[in-house]
């Protein structure tokens with residue numbers, strides 16, 4: 001008998017998420033283009049599949065955690081892909097961050113082929129993925145969301161149904177646009193205070209009890225030394241990369257164009273991270289934008 005779950009995309013996020021499904025008692029077969037990632041999954045108790053088509057024919061659930069829209073389209077629509085080989089009725093959960101329009105199209109195509117599909121992107125990063133404390137924001141039918149609960153619960157702690165197909169991705173895009181903007185604003189405020197001789201710890205403490213309080217200030221403060229555990233205090237390593245933020249702001253700006261929405265700060269933030277990335281900082285935590293704003 002085949003595995004209950006097929007998990008495609010065992011990268012930074014997917015490897016931990018698939019491992020949590022295994023720890024939750026499920027049989028999970030994992031696939032990735034990188035053999036090393038599959039080997040790590042097998043070391044955690046996951047199964048190695050002979051062929052993706054064969055595994056899909058046996059599965060009740062397919063989870064995907066892939067880099068971007070094109071990878072997700074290839075995996076679902078390709079000749080050897082999910083729509084071609086999974087059995088009708090299979091539950092399909094895509095947790096990649098992709099364009100809401102693509103998630104809508106795939107959700108509709110899935111329904112036409114007799115699948116139940118939800119878009120279920122996540123917030124919480126690699127730490128949340130390892131701890132099984134991700135926030136899932138899902139789009140699709142209420143029935144699809146209901147069927148996904150036992151699986152999502154093993155990977156996350158806050159599960160939300162936002163609306164129809166694509167809605168989960170829309171929430172994710174809105175959230176990350178706001179996060180990107182708030183990070184730049186927080187970095188600016190800290191730099192301005194420091195240029196006036198203030199201690200950034202004192203500044204952070206007072207703002208955190210005032211109207212400028214925000215999640216970035218308290219959870220990933222961009223000023224080195226303010227929070228020992230934050231990426232800023234560790235050379236901006238191990239956090240949420242500038243290039244990932246840039247990708248998400250790109251999705252926001254593209255979506256704003258197609259919906260004729262004005263996002264002046266979202267577009268400005270995308271440009272700021274783009275310049276920062278081009279200066280060689282793409283792999284650093286997005287809080288490193290603090291250094292870009294430093295007084296010379």
Ligand code: NAD
Nearest residue numbers: 009010011012013014032033034065066067096097125126
């Ligand atoms: P990653 O690049 O580490 O992992 C993606 C994996 O997919 C890679 O191992 C790659 O080899 C594999 N892959 C690509 N095409 C494939 C294919 N056709 N078949 C099988 N495997 C394939 O990326 P990640 O950091 O795990 O992010 C995954 C998604 O989650 C992205 O959409 C990202 O925006 C989103 N996300 C990431 C974070 C984060 O902090 N890393 C947080 C929230 C959301």
